[in-house]
Amino acid sequence: MELTFYIAAAVAVLATIMVITRYNMIHALLYLVVSFLAVAVVFLTMGAPFMAALEVIVYAGAIVVLIIFVIMMLSLTREDVEQEKAWLQPKLWMGPALLSFVLLAELVYLLVIAEMPAAPAVAGSYVDARAVGLALYGPYVLGVQLSGILLMAGIVGAYHLGRQKKKVIHRFLQEKEPQKERSAAI
Amino acid sequence: MEELLWLIPALPFAGALLLVLLGNRISRALVSAIGVGSVGISAAITLVLGIEYLTSRPSFIRQEVWQWFDVAGFSPSIAFHLDALSMVFIFVITFVGFLIHIYSTEYMAEDKDYARFFACMNLFVGSMLMLVMADNLLLLYLGWEGVGLCSYLLIGFWYKEPANGYAARKAFIITRVGDTAIAIGLFMLFQQFGTLHIQSISTEAVQVWTIGNETAVIIAFLLLGGAVGKSGQLPLQTWLPDAMAGPTPVSALIHAATMVTAGVYLIARMHVVFELAPAAMMAVAVIGAITLLIAGFAALTQYDIKRVLAYSTISQVGYMFLALGVGAWSAGVFHFMIHGFFKALLFLCAGAIILALHHEQDMRKMGGLSKKLPVVFYTFLIGAASLAAFPLVSAGFYSKDQILWLQLAGENGNIWLYLAGLLGAFITSIYTFRMVFLTFYGEEKTHVGHKPTWAITVPLIVLAVLSFAGGFIELPHNFGHVVLFSDFLAPILPAVSIVPDFTQYEWMLQLLAAVISLGGIFIAYLFYYKKPELIDSIHRSEFAMAVHRFWHSGWGFDQLYDALFVRPYVYLSKVNKSDFIDSFYTFLADATQGLHDLFSRSQTGIMRNYVAGIVVGAIMILTISLLL
Amino acid sequence: MTTIPMETGLLLAGVLFMLGLISVMIRRNIIFMLISVEIMLNAAGLAFIVAGSHWAQPDGQIMFIFILTMAAAEVSVGLALILQIHHQLKTLNSDAANFMRG
Amino acid sequence: MTLTDFQHLMPLLILTFAVLVSMLVIAVGRNHKIMYVITAVSFLAAFASLFELRDVGRYTIEPLLVVDGFGVFYIGMMLLAALLISMLSYAYFEQREERKEEYYMLLLLATIGACVLVISKHFASLFLGIEILSVSLYALIAYLRTRERSNEAGIKYLILAAFSSAFLLFGMALVYASTGTMEFAGIAAAIANFTELPLLLLTGFGLMIVGIGFKLSVVPFHMWAPDVYEGAPAPVTAFIATVSKGGVLGVLIRFFMEVDGFRYPTLVLIFTIVAIASMLAGNLLALLQRNVKRILAYSSIAHLGYLLVAFLAGNQMGVEAVTFYLVAYFITTVGAFGVVAMLSDKERDAEQLEDYRALLWRRPWTAAVFTAMLLSLAGIPLTAGFVGKFYILAAGVNTQLWLLVVMLALNSVIGLFYYIRIVAVMFQQPEAEAEIQPRGRLRPSIYVASVGTLTVLALLLVYIGVYPSGLLQIIQGLLVTSTAP
């Protein structure tokens, strides 16, 4: 299990590095999918299979696909890749990278020196879909309703902002989220 | 009659008020009536009161008009105090003042601001009366300052000329320097005695202080400071020659009856304190001696007739100080009175001359006036004789002689003071008769315009009579021994104690004084009438001319003060006109704006920078978490 | 069941988070910025899962679901906006959108 | 979920219901006026329903929400603010040809988010509340799509908000990892025994502060504020400045009071630095700014700094002071943006200082109201802002936060300058006759609601400024039930 975790973690990190260094957006997005998949594996090793599935479906599926759609709609060309290359000059990213590195160093240091709380007595951290579902529709049901409202806000906003001459986008945006029904449930 | 006491100062004040209110809307005749009349009635009341006072001889008369204010035991009143000393002063002020007022009706007849002139003159007389009649020092201070104000207004009467304004301000400011000293003296007196009532202080002082008490000395010196300022004594004498900028009657009033004698009055009035402070007494005498010499020498070199008279005033007041300084109180006051007469006379004569010569004041352009203006000539001669202490027949001889004699005979006397006085007398007679010869003899250089009429001649004659006869009320021991004046003052001012066995030399000293005086006159005659070329030969000498210039400028005091005080003050003020403290606040404001610019630059509008901002914040927070 | 220590999981989340962060800071392309933010959100979600698995509670996973929801809403609105911006500015350069400053 | 739960969530239900109704109405046919009425009525109804909850004590809906006096007061405050903002919006949007109806829906949704925030007692509800608020705001800010700056503002807010949300989430995750619970009370219980916070938890708190600080636009997370304020429509700006910040501040107070974060010098130090930096930077940035909306943005940064001073006082009085100040700040900010909205025309918002030149001569009453608002922001007596500032100073002095208090006083002085500067511009003599004429406007009846709202606000401002006792009583009455653990 541990080995799986470490491999998946390494893949995730590497894929993410690839994401942030690609000039071509589609390439980057494909790496992003890899990264998400790797994280899904990590979830599995962490004993959260349901989440692993959601990660794949929603992140790697819905969200990335949505972005790809938009990219396609904007019909990005070869020049945009060149442009991207030009934007990613080392002198431009050195400063921010340094800042981030400081932050990372601090965070890592803090995490490493921090004494972790002891795990609870109950052994085994496997939390299955059932437990999650019970919690979600038990105590957290209000949260579900609230996320419905959240999605409604997102939809209304996207609808208003995305409205353009081209009807196509309009329809895409409207259909993108299946959770819409839930928002109406409140 | 005693109830009328308050009217003496009130009438001139009322006259002034009336003239201010009515201003130029009323006729000149009415203005004269109010102006002259108010002082005239005051003089009349003074006369009546004086007679009554002489007959009944109370120690003093006090009249409280109202309580001025009362704060925690500090309760001065508007109250008048009449005793022999103030009597003398009131007499001189009202009578001489009255005469000068009469004289002014003619002298100022042509002036546009006739009403203003009389308003100020009345105010002047009123303030001076207030000064000498005050029963407490605060009221005295009121009069004291009022005199300063009036001198300012009158010296700068012809205000269009900036120089006059300068002279006026100079007078006011310099005398105010002295006033500051008095004020501090008053604070100390109040702290000591809890009151500023003069009589109380006089009675308390002897009980509280022993002779030479430090506080007493300080107070005496502070009072002296004030006296020096008003009386034009060293080192605050510089305003007085410039004060000639005002109309001549004003000069007469300032020099004869009012202002300059205020210092003499103050010292005489506070003699108890001074007697307890021998050092201050000595200072008074020394100041008097030095001043009389300096002013004498300066007078020698002046060409402006009024300036000569001005320096002579300084010099004569120096004699008074000399007298007061050795404790010869009544001699000082006596000289004050006589000086009041003859100085008023001289000034009024000078005024008549100036008026006749179309406002020409330079003696070099005068001459041969004895024929044209006979009344003026003879009265001037009497005045000059008095000033030069012409032996036996002039009042000035008796008063000055008394002072000189007491320098040796008095217990506090001192041979050096005597010699200074003697030298002063010599110079006095030189410059006095220099004036006489330059003005009235020789050939006529300027056409005589205005001939004086009665309003000028009557005051001249009256004053001439007083200058001539005034001396006979106080004659030396060996000389009739009339002591009317000192007897009159005896209850107020202690007699000077005479060194025993000195009386027999008195006639020698008198002779010496007479010789000195006559010698001075002779030299003047020689230089300025008989052989004017002698002067020219002197003028050829470089050194003599330097000395001449030095004396002419009043021993360079003006330049000294200019460099020492005036210019630094003006420079300090001008250089800091825009207030350097303000620049500190301006700097604050600028710095804030600078910070604003700095911060504004961070708002680039570029999102990535904002992200960086958040990251920096995160780093900051984590760093704090790490370090603490 | 897992023996992976929590700090390792959190470290992974932290590293992913930082990578996203770097990307947000160095990328000028708005879409890339959006993607980078998604990486960060995902990393945060991972952290929740790690913590949840450590405490053997479903709460962490539930938070992940909420994050997922939020990310979706975010991306939809964000993309709509990006379309608008591209429409207006004809570029995806975030630095070009700097009319407001000072 | 029981029926009583629903009763206690009545205001939120009403708002949600209103959103749904709105959606249906839009589906039937678009009508600005109807939408406007529905919104206003629902805000009113929600507010009215609060009166039922006056004596609620402390009602918890496990594990997410808690309804108590504090929450009720904050909800009421935000509902009123939202109501007033919606009142002001009518005239503003009427003259723009955009589709106006969604605006009201989004406004309702955003308000729901803010309300959830202040009654949340759990990270999940906190997070959801914030996100509902944010996501609605993304669209609201960019609502006027045709204006070139609104997209810019929208995308800036979106990216940065999501970015900071990530920090917030990561922080929450760390806290959760450290304590094993996401309930405030649970966290409090978990750390109660520590005298010093464990590093993991501290890191978590620190990262959360980043997220919260962003929403509060405190330095150094403030940079978005001026741009967004400038780009957003004036009523939306008012909403961001008031409801959005009020909600976040509410939950911050609740959380901190619950866990008693004031015991930890690290956290206090962080907040102190943030407060001072906010006051200074906000005021300095506003100093010579010529765009009124940006000035108000910077000033709101500074005001958040002031609020943090009272927040740091950390006791009952501090909470009262924050609350009171918030009320004053709400009134003032809504009023100020209301004036901006009212003076705006079709093309652009009245945001340049030049737009206000000689306003006193053109529209004396508007100028007077704006002056009153600015003076209140500056903390001048007779206005609510004065009493608020006084309260904050009192709280600060009481806890002897001398540094903060002195900084506050100093900054008030800097602040004075730019508030007064606007006033001075309004009071300038008109240079030409042309300036006296008002710019082209819609028919007056449109403005009735705006004028009425501004009048109410101005009266409220003065009333609270002169007689704060009443409000004080309400605050103390409601808060005393909740902050006592």
Add this chain to the structure above:
Amino acid sequence: MILVWLIVILMVGGVLAWISGKVNRALSRWVALGSVLAVFGLTLYLWLSNPVPVLGSAWLIQFTQPWIPQWGISFSLAIDGLSLLMLLLTFFIGLLAVLISWREIQTKVAFFHFNLLWVLAGITGVFLTMDLFLFYFFWEVMLIPMYFLIGIWGHENRRYAAFKFFIFTQASGLLMLLAILGLYFIHGNQTGVYTFSYFELLNTTLAPEAARLLMFGFLAAFLVKLPVVPFHSWLPDAHSEAPTAGSVILAGLLLKTGAYGLLRFVLPLFPTATVEFAPWAMLLGVIGIIYGAILAFSQTDLKRLVAYTSVSHMGFVILGVFAFNEWALQGVVMQMITHGLSTGALFIIAGFLYERLHTRDIRQMGGFWSTAPKMGVIALIFVMASLGLPGLGNFIAEFLTLVGSWQANNWLTVFATIGLVMATIYSLRIMQKIFFEANHMEQALPDLNAREMLIAIPMVAMILWLGLYPQSVLDTARPSIQEQLQAYTETPLEHEHVAEVAAPETETSVVNDVEWKPSSNFQISTSPNPSTSKASTPLIIKSSN
């Protein structure tokens, strides 16, 4: 209740004046005049009906109404002799301010009068209130209208001046607020009673360190308002840029609030701290006297010149306040009143000149005496008042102050007295440059008209009355001054310089019988403090009774 009416009449009058301006411009002038006359009449009635306050308590009327009970704030007004005098001055000056604006203000007349009346209302509040919160409240209330007065109707540089004025006073005011709060909590913690009531807070016992800090808080506000030298730089700008009425109110009233605050709050609240600070405060006063005088001399802008004279004159106030004895405090009270009149009058004259010449530059003036003698005489009187000529009110003020301060500190008093010479220097310059010398202006200068004489004559009468018979004012102020000084009667400072009091054999001794209460700070003592090193000799007291 009458006290509330004073404020209410002014505030309502202000609003009415604003509204009535819509009807008719002249109407708002009359409304303003009417309201100020009404309050002036009321106050005058108060004064005349209560000439001597009851012994034992200085307070004449009190009015208290809870305002914000949660914080222990009440709407508490009270009047004693000091307040009464200040109110009389306020309304008198207010009346003049309305009158002088009659012709000068031609734009936004209604709003002008609104502001004018509200400034007066604020000042009235400051002088009346006995609740520290309310005090601060009014303290700030008076600033806004003043800001508008300067900022709207001022001269060329008005905005700058208005900003400066506002920021200076606000900054200092906030420090005072902090101090008030500090006091509030200290008192609350001590007694458990949280209140802003002045009377309650008087009983607070303070640690020396706390007292010092709190005192500085209060001082900050008052010293800036007064103003004392390093903090004075707002004053010349504000005074010179304000319209005439504004300058008059600034100089005549606003500065007095600082002095009033010192008397009313700083002295009784922090007795020990003030004694410590006294030499420094007096030093500041002396620096102010001299610095102001020097700067006044070189100014060419008439109003600026007069403004610097205010700086100089206010130096006497702080000098006197920190002398802690009745003479000095009476002097301070007198100074407040007389300076209000004399400087106000000088500003009015500057206003008259500006109306006629449209310049304030004295270099362009000169020789106006010949065409405008009335103005000249009146200017002369007030110039003389400003240099402290005896017989005019300012002399009494300055002399009493100096007498008092001499008891406290000799050397500083000496320097302060030198300030009188400098006052002469700058004062005479005013006369010289404006009324004397040659007239090099083209236009003729018309003399004062009837309305202007109506303004000037009462001021002349007042200043003369105060100079010649100030007793009624002093009597009114005495009880409250003694009350302010109560805390100092036991301080060693007082023993240091007790003077020997000899009984004058005049009527004054009769007066002493009445006034020599033991409560007077002027204590009879036979044991001079050995620590004194002054030249003053130990004293022997001989009480008059």
